[in-house]
Amino acid sequence: MNVGQLSPAELAHHLRTRGLRWVIGSFVVQLRANVPQFPQFLSRFYGENQVLPPPWDEIADFHLTLHPSLGLRRFWRPKVYFRLDGNSFFNPFPLNHAPPLFEWGLNMAIAARCNHYLLLHAAVVERNGCALILPGTPGSGKSTLCAALSLRGFRLLSDEFGLFCPKQRMFIPHPRPIGLKNESIDVIRAFDPRASLGQEYPNTRKGTVSYLQPLANSVRHAHLGATPSWIVFPIFNAHAVTSLEQIPSGEAFLRLAANAFNYETMGGTGFDCVAEIVRRSRVMQLRFNHLEEAVSLLEAWTRPTAAPPEP
Numbered sequence: 689m690n691v692g693q694l695s696p697a698e699l700a701h702h703l704r705t706r707g708l709r710w711v712i713g714s715f716v717v718q719l720r721a722n723v724p725q726f727p728q729f730l731s732r733f734y735g736e737n738q739v740l741p742p743p744w745d746e747i748a749d750f751h752l753t754l755h756p757s758l759g760l761r762r763f764w765r766p767k768v769y770f771r772l773d774g775n776s777f778f779n780p781f782p783l784n785h786a787p788p789l790f791e792w793g794l795n796m797a798i799a800a801r802c803n804h805y806l807l808l809h810a811a812v813v814e815r816n817g818c819a820l821i822l823p824g825t826p827g828s829g830k831s832t833l834c835a836a837l838s839l840r841g842f843r844l845l846s847d848e849f850g851l852f853c854p855k856q857r858m859f860i861p862h863p864r865p866i867g868l869k870n871e872s873i874d875v876i877r878a879f880d881p882r883a884s885l886g887q888e889y890p891n892t893r894k895g896t897v898s899y900l901q902p903l904a905n906s907v908r909h910a911h912l913g914a915t916p917s918w919i920v921f922p923i924f925n926a927h928a929v930t931s932l933e934q935i936p937s938g939e940a941f942l943r944l945a946a947n948a949f950n951y952e953t954m955g956g957t958g959f960d961c962v963a964e965i966v967r968r969s970r971v972m973q974l975r976f977n978h979l980e981e982a983v984s985l986l987e988a989w990t991r992p993t994a995a996p997p998e999p
Contacts, residue, residue: 692735699727713862718748808850818917829924
C-alpha cells in the first residue's frame with residue numbers, strides 16, 4: 689500500500705495515534721504528528737511511497753514527531769515543534785509551516801545519522817544509470833536546475849543530499865519533494881506549467897518556500913542507484929552567457945570535498961569516496977542566466993552518444 693491510498697482521515701488517525709511508518713528510498717521513517725492539514729501534504733507529496741504494515745512501532749531509521757503548542761498557546765500564534773527521538777533541534781515554527789519544518793527536520797536527521805554514506809550537499813539526477821551530480825551553495829541554482837531536469841525526463845535521486853555508498857560505489861536514491869525558494873518558484877512554473885507545485889510558505893528563514901512533487905517514476909525506481917558520471921558545479925549569474933567550462937580533477941576534488949557534510953568525519957573513507965566520484969566523472973562548471981538554455985546544454989552534454997566518462 690502507498691501513502692496516497694490512505695484517505696486524509698486515515699492518515700490523520702495513524703499519525704495522531706501510533707504514527708505512520710513509510711519508506712523513502714533506503715530509509716524507513718516513523719512519524720507521529722497531530723497537525724492540521726499535514727496529512728494532505730503527506731498524501732500529495734509522498735503519495736507514491738510505500739507504507740509499511742503494522743505494527744508501526746518497530747525499527748525505523750528515524751523516529752520523528754510534529755506536535756502543536758499546548759495550553760493557551762494553541763490560540764495565540766500557535767506553533768509546531770519537531771523532535772527526533774524525542775529531542776528538539778529547532779525553534780518552533782508557525783503551525784501552518786509544518787511541512788517546511790518536517791522537510792528541514794528530516795534533512796537534519798539524515799545529516800546526523802547517516803555517516804555510513806558520504807553526504808554531499810548536492811542534487812543528483814540520473815540518466816541511463818549514470819548520475820549527474822550538482823553540488824551547490826545557496827543561490828547557485830542547484831535546486832532550480834534539479835527541478836527542471838527532473839521535469840525533462842531525468843530521474844530524481846535527491847535534491848538536498850547526494851548519498852554516495854562506499855560499498856556499492858554508487859549514489860543511493862531518496863527522492864523527496866524539491867524545495868524551491870523565492871524567485872525559483874515562478875521560474876519553474878514558467879518553465880513547465882504542468883509542474884506540480886504546492887502552496888507557498890512565506891516568511892520562513894529561507895524566504896518564501898514551495899515544494900515540487902517528485903514524479904512517480906522517480907519514487908517507483910528508488911531501489912535503483914546510479915554510478916557517478918558527470919559533475920556540474922552550477923553558478924547562476926544574471927549577466928552570464930550560458931556555458932560549460934572544464935574543471936581540472938584536482939580542483940574538482942577540493943570543491944567536492946568542501947561540499948561534503950561529513951568528509952572529515954569519514955576520514956580515509958571520505959577521501960576515497962570523493963576520489964572515486966571525481967575519477968569516474970567528467971567535471972564541468974556551468975554558468976547560466978537562462979534555465980531553458982542551461983537544461984538544453986546539459987541534455988546535450990549527457991546524451992548516450994556523448995563521449996563516455998574516462999575509466
